Each structure stands twice: as structure tokens, then as C-alpha cells.
Amino acid sequence: MTSRRRPPAGAAEPRAGAPDEASGIRTYRMVDRSDRLDFEIRDHTVRPPVVMPHRHEFFQIEANVSGEAHHVLAGKRCRYPARSLIFILPYRVHYAAHEPGASEYYVINFATNFLRHDFDLSPLDMEEASIAEYPELTPFLYEGHVDFVFGERDFRHVLALLQHLAVLHRDRKLGTIERIRGALLELIGFTVERYADELEALSGRRVYMQGRTDALRRVLKFIDEHLQRDISLNEVAEAAFLSPNYLSQLLKKQTGMAFVEWLTARRMERAQHLLSHTGERIFAVANAVGFADEAYFTRRFRQRFGQSPSGYRKAMRGS
């Protein structure tokens, strides 16, 4: 971001549960749903689930322990019986509905770079990730095509992992994050192993939940490649051979986010990585993710994550 003024939008930085007024679909951030910005697990006693179609910027795994339920993913009603898991990729419109008062369930939320520090896929590119390169994404990619329902014995293992994660999350110390990551990978890996045949067959047929236009793909690629400098809507639109206004609408429709919102989200994800894994000064981190003004960067960071960049760095190093 150089000297040019950078822009806003009616759809500013998502406030708690980003209101998408056009569609009524909200986009939640970790800070909206969790005290922690990296990982959270909670059960049905903590708070009711969101029962309206919504998206989030993070990964989500839901586990229905008992009781009738169903979930709706991208408008398609899917099974979600007792002893089953559902895996939700960032930005997928979905919701789960449980039988009132009768269901027991767990919800796990985790940030996009929680499993791998070097995770470099843009959220929308995740939908077409290779399962050889990103095996941990497999159940997320094929949610809606496979019902991840377990037998009693297998689910005992799943439930034990969930309970273990809940205990770890409740009392974090130095090293706990690594244990949480390990247990989470075990949960995902266990699921992938149990459904390996179906998942490999789907992967072989290159079945995806939804395709996106080439134009949008060009846009997201361009944004990711130029995050570190000033990018204007006009420039991106030109690179994607679209009109700026149409690009604005397209992005909103596909992601629920306005151009600057999306750009800032990607910038902040990269900033989080730099803060937790390098000793770069705040000024340098701000510059590296395209903010010429560290002050402004700090404010946007706090707005998004509920804490300052330095506070975030301390928290990450301490946990």
C-alpha cells in the first residue's frame, strides 16, 4: 500500500458476524465466535449454534454425539445423524439444525493456518486442493458427498478425542497447542482413513462442491501475489478483464465480502503468520502485508482480531 488512498466500502471490515445485507448471510471471524484466535472447541452447553445460513473465515468440524440433526451445505440438505462428523471449509454457506434440547454435540473452530504454518492456499482455492498435497483437507473438500457416520466402536475413539481436545483447550500451557494440533490431526486422519476408499474415488473423479468463474480465480490469484503492495480495485479488475463494479459484486456474491474486506482479510492472515513466526517489527510486518502506515495497520489488526499486533505476538508466544 503506497501513498494512494485505499478504500472502503459499505461492506466494511466485517463487524461481529459480518452482515451481508444483500443476502442476509453473515460471515463470522474467529474473534466473533471464540476467545482464542487459533483454535476453539465447545459443546452444546456453551451456546446455541447458528441456525441461519452463514459462513466463517475459519475451518469448522461439528460432531453430533446424539440426537437427530441435519445440516445444509450450499443449499443442499445433508444427513447429520448421531455419531457423525461434518467438516466445513472456510466461506461455505451452511448451517446445522439439531433437535431442540435433545442433541449433544461438539463444535471445533480453527484458523486456516492452525494445522500448517506454511498453509498457503487462498480460502477459495482450498476447494480444489489436491488430497495428495493437503490430505488434512480431504474431509472438508468432500463434505456433502460423503456422510461421515461412525459405528459405535469407532465413535468411541472420536468422542475420546473430542473430550481430550476440550480438556487441552480449557487449560493451555506452553506446548498445549502442539498437543491440540496433534489430536486434531488424529481426528481428521482417523476420519480420512475410515473413508479412504470413498474419498479417493471422489478425488479421482475430481468432484468439487462448486466451481467458480475463471475471472474470480484470476482475481484471487492476483490479490495473493500482490498483497505486499498497494492494490486497487481498478487494477485487479483490469488484471481479471472485468469492470471494477462488476468485480465488486462478483466477489461479494462468492465470498460474502467486499473487495477491501477480502484484501484486508488476506493481509491480516499473512500478518498473523509473520507476527507469530518471525521477530519482524510491527512496522516491518505492516509493510510486508501492504500497509504503509503501521498505525493504521495496528488499528485494523485490533478491529479484526480484538488485540494489537504486539499483544497477538505475546499471546502466540505464550500459548
Place this chain on the structure above:
DNA sequence: AACTGATCGACTCCAACCCG
């Protein structure tokens, strides 16, 4: 070094329109 306040203009949003 990190953060806040005040200001201004780039961008979003929306409705109407074109085109195939």
C-alpha cells in the same frame, strides 16, 4: 515504538440498463 483523532476522497452499493 505503539497507538489514537480528525479529515477527505476512493470505493461500495444499488438500480437500471445492455447483450447474447
Place this chain on the structure above:
DNA sequence: CGGGTTGGAGTCGATCAGTT
């Protein structure tokens, strides 16, 4: 009907200057 464009009004993010 879906993909794309146009144009104007109002919003809110980027910046500079100042403070902690």
C-alpha cells in the same frame, strides 16, 4: 436469464499529525 456495465450518492478506510 445470467453475465456484464454504467453512474451517482453516501460510507468508511487511509493518511497525517499528535499522544502515550
